[in-house]
Amino acid sequence: MTGSILFLLIVILGALAWFFGKAKAASFASSADSRSLVHSRPNYHGWYVALWAIVPATVFLIVWNLVTPGLVTETALSSPAAQQLPQDAFTRGSILSEARAIAQGQQDQAFNPLSETMVEPYRAAISWYQTLGMVAALLLVFACGVFSWLRLKPELRARTKIERVTMITLLLASLIATITTVGIFVSLIFESVRFFSMVSPLDFLFGTEWNPKAVAGPRGETGFGAIPLFWGTVFIGAIIAMIVAIPLGLMSAIYLTQYAPANFRQWMKPILEILAGVPTVVYGYFAALTVAPALRDFAVSIGISGASSESALAAGVVMGIMIIPFVSSMADDSIAAVPSAMRDGSLAMGATKSETIKKVLIPAALPGVVGGVLLAVSRAIGETMIVVMAAGLAANMTANPFSSVTTVTTQIVKLLTGDQEFDSPKTLAAFALGLVLFIVTLLLNLIALRVVKKYREAYE
Amino acid sequence: MTDMQTAEMADNNSPSTESTLSEISAGDGPPKMTTRNVNVFYGEKQAIKDVSIDVNMDNVTAFIGPSGCGKSTFLRCLNRMNDTIPIAKVTGDITLEGEDIYAPQMDVVQLRARVGMVFQKPNPFPKSIYDNIAYGPKIHGLATGKEELDQIVENSLQRAGLWGEVKDRLQDSGTALSGGQQQRLCIARAIAVDPEVILMDEPCSALDPIATAKIEELIHEIRGKYAIVIVTHNMQQAARVSQRTAFFHLGTLVEYGVTSDIFTNPVQDKTRDYITGRYG
Numbered sequence: 001m002t003g004s005i006l007f008l009l010i011v012i013l014g015a016l017a018w019f020f021g022k023a024k025a026a027s028f029a030s031s032a033d034s035r036s037l038v039h040s041r042p043n044y045h046g047w048y049v050a051l052w053a054i055v056p057a058t059v060f061l062i063v064w065n066l067v068t069p070g071l072v073t074e075t076a077l078s079s080p081a082a083q084q085l086p087q088d089a090f091t092r093g094s095i096l097s098e099a100r101a102i103a104q105g106q107q108d109q110a111f112n113p114l115s116e117t118m119v120e121p122y123r124a125a126i127s128w129y130q131t132l133g134m135v136a137a138l139l140l141v142f143a144c145g146v147f148s149w150l151r152l153k154p155e156l157r158a159r160t161k162i163e164r165v166t167m168i169t170l171l172l173a174s175l176i177a178t179i180t181t182v183g184i185f186v187s188l189i190f191e192s193v194r195f196f197s198m199v200s201p202l203d204f205l206f207g208t209e210w211n212p213k214a215v216a217g218p219r220g221e222t223g224f225g226a227i228p229l230f231w232g233t234v235f236i237g238a239i240i241a242m243i244v245a246i247p248l249g250l251m252s253a254i255y256l257t258q259y260a261p262a263n264f265r266q267w268m269k270p271i272l273e274i275l276a277g278v279p280t281v282v283y284g285y286f287a288a289l290t291v292a293p294a295l296r297d298f299a300v301s302i303g304i305s306g307a308s309s310e311s312a313l314a315a316g317v318v319m320g321i322m323i324i325p326f327v328s329s330m331a332d333d334s335i336a337a338v339p340s341a342m343r344d345g346s347l348a349m350g351a352t353k354s355e356t357i358k359k360v361l362i363p364a365a366l367p368g369v370v371g372g373v374l375l376a377v378s379r380a381i382g383e384t385m386i387v388v389m390a391a392g393l394a395a396n397m398t399a400n401p402f403s404s405v406t407t408v409t410t411q412i413v414k415l416l417t418g419d420q421e422f423d424s425p426k427t428l429a430a431f432a433l434g435l436v437l438f439i440v441t442l443l444l445n446l447i448a449l450r451v452v453k454k455y456r457e458a459y460e
Numbered sequence: 461m462t463d464m465q466t467a468e469m470a471d472n473n474s475p476s477t478e479s480t481l482s483e484i485s486a487g488d489g490p491p492k493m494t495t496r497n498v499n500v501f502y503g504e505k506q507a508i509k510d511v512s513i514d515v516n517m518d519n520v521t522a523f524i525g526p527s528g529c530g531k532s533t534f535l536r537c538l539n540r541m542n543d544t545i546p547i548a549k550v551t552g553d554i555t556l557e558g559e560d561i562y563a564p565q566m567d568v569v570q571l572r573a574r575v576g577m578v579f580q581k582p583n584p585f586p587k588s589i590y591d592n593i594a595y596g597p598k599i600h601g602l603a604t605g606k607e608e609l610d611q612i613v614e615n616s617l618q619r620a621g622l623w624g625e626v627k628d629r630l631q632d633s634g635t636a637l638s639g640g641q642q643q644r645l646c647i648a649r650a651i652a653v654d655p656e657v658i659l660m661d662e663p664c665s666a667l668d669p670i671a672t673a674k675i676e677e678l679i680h681e682i683r684g685k686y687a688i689v690i691v692t693h694n695m696q697q698a699a700r701v702s703q704r705t706a707f708f709h710l711g712t713l714v715e716y717g718v719t720s721d722i723f724t725n726p727v728q729d730k731t732r733d734y735i736t737g738r739y740g
Contacts, residue, residue: 339583341579341581341583342583342586343544344541344544344579345579345585345646345649346585346595347541347544347572348539348541348576348577348650349573349576349649349650349653350569350570350572350574350599350653351569351595352569359595359599363586363587364585364586
């Protein structure tokens, strides 16, 4: 019997437990004299029994599945066939994993004939532990179900207990995202430490030559100076993209909140928000196929030599356009959050609409706008597809927007695509880059959220 | 249109308006603002029906009436603040010094510089006390230099009775003041652009009694320099600060007259019922 059938069986038994629990509760709820004493409705009693039946057994199965692989190997090794295995750890390991794969039906034939001899002990051990786990799980379902069913009494606080279980379930759900983030961070640190044991952190953070090699060059240079990448990232994401996105986003927000007729705003705002959901690959096409060649031709026509068809400007401008809805929506929210009393006060002084916007609304909304811009920057520097497609791979340290530059994310893609060995500094560099990016965007988000929060308090 | 024609038209109108003129006149001297047959619509709903009132320079005019009677709406017609509400529509004649303020050639920005407003909730800008006062004069170019601006700020704060309390901290934020101080700051802000009329929309409803007393004192002091119109929920306040009182009910003007008459000897039964607290 496979795991999924077993699980289905447990669920069915749980449903049965629910019925039995509910029926018992209904029987003492219906007797007139005890009605006032019944704490919870029959439904809750049903859930109480069902959860008792399902949860311990499920937890047991999960733990069992984590523990058994080790036990299986141990049992298999204690079989007589294991005597003839070589002592060398590497061959031994490969034979064992091959035998296991055959025993589980993932592989048909053994590469090493010795593996064949181990298949039978493995198969026996696996089926033994599987049967054991299954029987134990079913016993657990019955034991816990019956135990809780016997405990059903009119005064049992089943409702309170179910509420608590609900709360814990929701808590677990909310913790998963957080724990995953922490896990990512830890794994990044782990790989980065391995990288920094091969390449000095100082060379990495302050070196100016990016040309990663698997083996160090004649003078010990490794080409892991990440400054050109950091510069490229800042140049595209925080400078060019923001030069495009901040004024346009802000102005569109001002138009939408202050000038646009209600029905225009009703159409325009959702459209802008939909734009924020366009896959970045699509923007990437646009940047690489339309904007970049046009910009190159333009640069050539005004006499700029060395204009590349992959340019920082093309990637930055398209990224800026991609970010506009983001900036606009945050600015829109914070301008709309300025109390209308401020606006009325200014208008009643005889200020014009634009004077009111410039001198009262924007200053009052500024913290919110700044928060939005910081969030937009952190999105822009983490953006990958557009730069991969439009900005190129050459790690140039240049302020010429028409030349090709590269960013942290692009290099991570480049380092990790294709066949790579996971112990060369070239591959591990990707994790170090990822770590830097992670920390920077995390800090930007933290600052942005603080700024926005502080501003919200001012008007409450 | 010649003067004669205008006079003729006025003559033609006189039979219908003469009877009401005694009710709507503001007292001695020519009226500062006049309103004739004003209607206000919010979409389909009519908020003000056929209201005619004159506002005089020497008097404080109070608008009283139960919630939703339209007194604030009517007040906001006097400096065209209803323009900021897209669905609001105003008909009838409203004049300031004889000029129709809803005429196409009237510049609403200049109108609002001449007819200032103080709101129900104090709404200082999130700027320094100094910048709050200097905001209007700067916009309208009333000061040519820093010294003149300083002078305007000081004068306005002095008139609003706030100078002594804030003169040492003009660079502090206006929002850091107490509620009563904020409201006096808003009055000072309105005074700073040297308006002819000041509209006050329940200026004390968010304040405690002591702060309210200070505002009322302030209204007494600046009376005569500006025509003042005040909307209030508080009938004692209307009796204390005003010389003329208008009683609104369900969007109509029920009665308008000398404050002491309205409170001691009202003509209309409705007014008497409201004054004596039978409803409202």
